[in-house]
Amino acid sequence: MDTRPAFVLIFANNREEALRLVEGIKDKRLLFAIFIGSTRTSLIPGITAAGPNPEATLYTPTLDVEYLVLGRPVTINAIPVTPSGIPTPAIITRACITRLGIPRLIVDCGAYARPKVPHVLLPHASTGGRIDVEDALPEEATRGLIEDARALAECLVNAFDVFVLAESIPAGTTTALAIMTGLGYDAWGKVSSSMTDNPLRLKEEVVRKALTRVKSRDPIHVVSKVGDPVHISIAAFAIEALRQDKAVILAGGTQMCAVLALIKGLLGYEPRNITIVTTRWLLEDRQSDIRGLIKMIGPNTPLIAVPLDFSDAPYPGLRAYEDGYVKEGVGAGGAVFLAHIIHGLSLDAIKRLVYDEYERLLGLMKNVRSH
């Protein structure tokens, strides 16, 4: 008799390896690490919906992790929302990670505002430049972030078997596109968006301008010219974990393909023991192509999506996910995956947790501006 619980997951690439991960992960020691940072690229009007207006997007990562840890924003008394008022996917992450007590750590790679919750500060943390008009980072900062993230992984590596790495960086899909194309991949038209109408033309325009400054495919050069502080830090952390035979889960959408490309670029080969876990909304998005990116960058990399469905949600802010808003972020897909696999919760039970958290948030938002 098969007594394994019936996991409801979409295996979208390398099903065999993905199944091995899922079956082996139950009793593993794992850490959910959220890497945050800002890029002034998010100030370009219309490029991201990760904040009610361009200036506000600079604060979104900080508010995301403050809310994640404490259940309320601190730096500004406002929950991050899209311009149309749809709240941050950190709601899903908080419901699944914080409330289930999964070990977690915030890593600041260069948030515009330092979070007012305990977090690991990488000494070379720097906010990234607006890549259409300026370099992302000095090369020294890029190298420094690599060294910092490696040193952090080294401090923690023996405590865990699996590292689940997530991100919060507004305009991160744009810098991800720049990183992937800078490294030589034809990623045009393939990155996702927090908007229902992906501003692919605007992103392409920004990235084409940025790429005029790229002179080689060296990952450090590419990141320094057209990247941001977050993707490279995740990549460097992952490399150290993989080097010590640990499993890595990249919890995110098409941005994680940029991380994968950086890892491959730095190592010189396609890594093993690394899986991308995302949401159904991301996987099914017709304006982006995460499968296509994986096929180009790391064809053996397992891709798993969690089929969360908010179409019966009593809240318009969550039903909007079904119309293509938000889709992913702050490791939402990976968080649901862990609640499902590690805690054995059904997707219905997870939805109840999310709705419950949303309800709590609505009470909070009566006293709180939308950010």
Added chain:
Amino acid sequence: MDTRPAFVLIFANNREEALRLVEGIKDKRLLFAIFIGSTRTSLIPGITAAGPNPEATLYTPTLDVEYLVLGRPVTINAIPVTPSGIPTPAIITRACITRLGIPRLIVDCGAYARPKVPHVLLPHASTGGRIDVEDALPEEATRGLIEDARALAECLVNAFDVFVLAESIPAGTTTALAIMTGLGYDAWGKVSSSMTDNPLRLKEEVVRKALTRVKSRDPIHVVSKVGDPVHISIAAFAIEALRQDKAVILAGGTQMCAVLALIKGLLGYEPRNITIVTTRWLLEDRQSDIRGLIKMIGPNTPLIAVPLDFSDAPYPGLRAYEDGYVKEGVGAGGAVFLAHIIHGLSLDAIKRLVYDEYERLLGLMKNVRSH
């Protein structure tokens, strides 16, 4: 046949509980967390040997953890030494923790200089005031540090079974004396020192001046008036870990009695599941009385000392420990304890690791000033 390895430890209080900890710890998941901070109390001439001169002591915690993580200081190109040139006990900690790969985390509670290695930043981190002439911390900062340390513990608590908490704060024995006496304990003459001649009269004079500002035995009031950012942060972290049924090891000397007193003061009762682990040098010191402090503050608290002996060391800087210099710090005793119990290394093997690290350091110091 008893196949247990022969552990060489000194059980100096509650032997039965101490043995239970030692026998149970082998397969436990543990984290070594080093809490660092500065107090301007260390600027009082003659009060501490944790730096070559009073101004330099402000940088010692930062240099300690940079050296611990990277093997070299970064902020200043100098290894912390006493005025007579004896190097920091972080040498022992690095040999046992970093080089054996024990999971570790730096927590900045208020270092004067922000460390240039990845570290957890507590948002309310503040350098403490010089307690003979000014308050240690605003009450808001004390409350903030308690909340920060609690939130950090909450993020990590389910990943570990045992939290080993260490400190680096020059003049920490003076603020520890002030905390304990402020809380109502007769700790006079009982705190240790990094010097061979403990400046007990000077410490007493400083603390008596400080205590004139103390109006109640409320732990938050006492810390704000005469404490520092480190002891209260360790206490708050420990309380959250204990609340979640985890074991806590306080890795340090008489300062850890101040932590114990704060925990007891905040909880309202003597905590269980908490052990103090230190060095033989500290335990045998005739100018301080850790046993006496424990008897007053937490009579059921196990006290373990590691009988490391450097009398045959080929280096004067280590032989000096046998003359009463340094004695403890940066969790040195707890680090040796873990190398011995978790990694099963004999004290001779541990000494070889320390000598080897010292040798490496001597090579490094040819190119590096003594700090």
